Amino acid sequence: MGRFAASVDVGRDFSGRYARPQEDAGVLKRVSNAAGAFARLVLPILLLATLAGASFAYAGTPSPIPLRHWMNLGLLILPLTFLAIHLTSRRYGAGYAFAQIVLTYSAVAALAVFGQQYVTLLLGEQHAALREIVGFGAALFVAHAVSIVVFDGLRGPRWWQAPLFASLIGGIVLCVVAFPASYFGTNIDWAGRMFDYMAVTSIAAVLLVIPYWIFRPLVPPRSGFGGY
Numbered sequence: 399m400g401r402f403a404a405s406v407d408v409g410r411d412f413s414g415r416y417a418r419p420q421e422d423a424g425v426l427k428r429v430s431n432a433a434g435a436f437a438r439l440v441l442p443i444l445l446l447a448t449l450a451g452a453s454f455a456y457a458g459t460p461s462p463i464p465l466r467h468w469m470n471l472g473l474l475i476l477p478l479t480f481l482a483i484h485l486t487s488r489r490y491g492a493g494y495a496f497a498q499i500v501l502t503y504s505a506v507a508a509l510a511v512f513g514q515q516y517v518t519l520l521l522g523e524q525h526a527a528l529r530e531i532v533g534f535g536a537a538l539f540v541a542h543a544v545s546i547v548v549f550d551g552l553r554g555p556r557w558w559q560a561p562l563f564a565s566l567i568g569g570i571v572l573c574v575v576a577f578p579a580s581y582f583g584t585n586i587d588w589a590g591r592m593f594d595y596m597a598v599t600s601i602a603a604v605l606l607v608i609p610y611w612i613f614r615p616l617v618p619p620r621s622g623f624g625g626y
Contacts (some may be wrong), residue, residue: 435494442486442498447505449479450538454531466594473595476538476572477602480565483542484549484610487560488626489617492550499542503535533580534572541572553626560626561610562603569599 457472487495545568552560573596581588619625 435497438490439486439494439498439501442482442494443502443505445485446479446482446498446502449475449482450502450506453479465598466591468591469594469598474598474602476534477565477569477599477606479538479542480545480568480603481561481606481609483545484561484564484606485613485617487546487549487564488553488614488619488623490620491623492546495546495549496543499539499546503539506535530580534576537572537576537579540575541568544568544571553623555626557614557626558607558611562607565603565606566600569603570596573599 453472453475455472456475457470459471461469461471461474463469463474483495483499486498545564548567549560549564552563554560573592577588577592577595581591
């Protein structure tokens with residue numbers, strides 16, 4: 399009777415002799431579904447990791463656009479990570495997007511721990527640079543999580559609202575968290591940089607609507623999202 403209460407079909411024999419194969423089939427189905435979900439996340443994870451890695455790699459490259467002297471190419475690449483999150487949210491929903499950022503950051507953290515000697519070799523004794531990496535990395539994770547919630551709440555017939563406001567609010571959260579975490583207590587004018595970069599992320603939020611519109615036909619949402 400406990401098996402009936404658990405909504406398990408035990409067949410004709412109440413002793414449960416016919417229940418085990420069906421339970422095994424249920425386990426196999428769950429494993430198969432989990433494997434399929436992970437397979438669907440491979441490309442989104444690679445895209446997000448590539449953009450984040452490019453932002454880190456080009457952090458020391460001066461900005462090709464004449465902006466502030468401290469602005470670098472890595473900071474200009476960083477808003478593109480929101481586009482990767484939005485495309486996953488559009489295709490698979492908020493759950494997959496959260497899994498995307500959690501798995502991506504977990505992989506990056508594991509790489510940093512097990513490859514600590516290479517990180518030290520790359521950064522040397524630049525503790526300020528390491529603080530910036532941790533500060534911006536943590537801020538980006540929070541910003542991505544907020545953008546997923548905003549995107550999921552605004553997706554609908556006005557297709558541009560979700561990516562625009564998700565990137566806009568996510569960029570603001572990124573700036574508000576990253577700059578104090580990275581520069582508070584130093585001689586750097588982090589408040590001025592924060593507002594300057596907030597303007598950059600806001601402009602990027604508007605511009606990123608264009609590639610999102612281009613990718614919309616190529617990344618259709620799964621059933622249940624009403625085509626939006």
